[in-house]
Amino acid sequence: MSGANTPSCDVLVIGAGPAGSACAQMLARAGLDVLLCDRHEFPRDKVCGDGLIPDAHRALARLGLADAVLARAARTGRLDCFAPRGGRLAVPAQLAVLPRRELDEMLRQAAMAAGARWQAPLRLEALLEGADGRVRGARLREKGEAVRDVRARWTVLATGADAGSLEAAGMCERRAPSGMALRGYAHRSDMAAQIGGLQVVWHKALRGGYGWIFPAGGGRFNIGVGYLHRQGRERDRQGAPNLRELLATFGKVHEPARALLQDGAAPLDQLKGAPLRCSLGGARKSRPGLLVVGEAAGSTYLFTGEGIGKAMESGMAAAQAIVQAGSAAGGDAEVRAAYEAELALLKPRFAAYEVANRFNEYPWMVDLVAWRARRSPALLARLAGVLDETQDPSAFVSAPGLLRLLLQMR
Ligand SMILES: Cc1cc2nc3c(=O)[nH]c(=O)nc-3n(C[C@H](O)[C@H](O)[C@H](O)COP(=O)(O)OP(=O)(O)OC[C@H]3O[C@@H](n4cnc5c(N)ncnc54)[C@H](O)[C@@H]3O)c2cc1C
Numbered sequence: 001m002s003g004a005n006t007p008s009c010d011v012l013v014i015g016a017g018p019a020g021s022a023c024a025q026m027l028a029r030a031g032l033d034v035l036l037c038d039r040h041e042f043p044r045d046k047v048c049g050d051g052l053i054p055d056a057h058r059a060l061a062r063l064g065l066a067d068a069v070l071a072r073a074a075r076t077g078r079l080d081c082f083a084p085r086g087g088r089l090a091v092p093a094q095l096a097v098l099p100r101r102e103l104d105e106m107l108r109q110a111a112m113a114a115g116a117r118w119q120a121p122l123r124l125e126a127l128l129e130g131a132d133g134r135v136r137g138a139r140l141r142e143k144g145e146a147v148r149d150v151r152a153r154w155t156v157l158a159t160g161a162d163a164g165s166l167e168a169a170g171m172c173e174r175r176a177p178s179g180m181a182l183r184g185y186a187h188r189s190d191m192a193a194q195i196g197g198l199q200v201v202w203h204k205a206l207r208g209g210y211g212w213i214f215p216a217g218g219g220r221f222n223i224g225v226g227y228l229h230r231q232g233r234e235r236d237r238q239g240a241p242n243l244r245e246l247l248a249t250f251g252k253v254h255e256p257a258r259a260l261l262q263d264g265a266a267p268l269d270q271l272k273g274a275p276l277r278c279s280l281g282g283a284r285k286s287r288p289g290l291l292v293v294g295e296a297a298g299s300t301y302l303f304t305g306e307g308i309g310k311a312m313e314s315g316m317a318a319a320q321a322i323v324q325a326g327s328a329a330g331g332d333a334e335v336r337a338a339y340e341a342e343l344a345l346l347k348p349r350f351a352a353y354e355v356a357n358r359f360n361e362y363p364w365m366v367d368l369v370a371w372r373a374r375r376s377p378a379l380l381a382r383l384a385g386v387l388d389e390t391q392d393p394s395a396f397v398s399a400p401g402l403l404r405l406l407l408q409m410r
Contacts, residue, residue, distance in 0.1 A: 012152035019294025020158030021107035023315030055309030073098035074217030087370030135289030177275030181226035189219030202363035211250035
């Protein structure tokens, strides 16, 4: 156990991924007494593609960390999309790759530098409730059998895609995840020049999901596959493929993946899978005394499985609600309403990504988009706008949007 023995605080933040650390930093900056805890000691690994898309860059800038993170990350200016019938498209974007072991430690350190206290390992066991049912902190288990009760004015649940933690907090509405993804690291310094952008590959043999190769610098690559359930089909796990087999298939349909996966001189390490919780679904977002942030609240995008940026955004939104709506006369209802209103603003974008998940179902559609965008600089610019969130994605994924795509000549 590290850190001081702390029986109480203003805000207890459980989970120190991007959502929890971003939230803790913002709260501590505002002068609140914050205790951030995690079931793991840090630095710790997190199964992820390690890709930082533009929303993550913006969130890191708000946290004062963009320069420090980018100085350590492998940066690139394009997303290379590969479609099943040979379509290729390079979408310009501000992108970077930094293994989560490093990124999450930087975020946690920044929260501590802002004044948050830290204790780990501490695992959520149960919430503490007052006679009125309001959450008043949590019972946390240390390594071994010892448990401690931490009292808090507010508790923030930032426990990621772990359904067990949501259940322990009584906030789980759907145990099944929205999808699963598997990643490993391969080392091939001779391929560093060949793979410059973040590669995402759609293929009918990967139907329902996609493969990726993200260059992490120094000839190291994060390579993986993801499978996302169709909207409303999260309970139907029958059709979900075996991800190790899907990764092997990726190696058969995409030559750089084959080179990374099959070359005995560069063995794959840390091959690990993890669930994804998407579309702001599957969990209640708040109850008196408690806010749920990040992937615990479903803040990862369906279709792409990207969630680091939105996890940080939701953590910061929760902090803002506690600081602003909770100050002076503000009570539970105001804080919850302020937080849920911020999440509601994000809903249309999540809904568009849900519809866009049909590109994973019908990968030939990616060929169509690639073919059109290569002939239309305006369309390519709009796609780049979707990625950096200056363009409404629903303009692409709606039926009229797709029709315009077909007809638009410039
Ligand atoms: C294979 C894979 C690839 C991905 N690739 C990308 C990508 O390239 N880019 C991207 O943006 N997103 C990616 N994602 C999604 C991204 O990982 C998540 O959106 C992001 O990690 C969510 O952040 P979070 O802070 O909400 O949760 P997490 O990062 O999961 O952090 C939750 C923390 O809570 C702790 N915790 C859990 N339960 C408890 C408990 N009971 N008590 C105490 N602590 C607890 C955990 O130890 C963890 O540290 C990927 C996901 C997967 C599975």
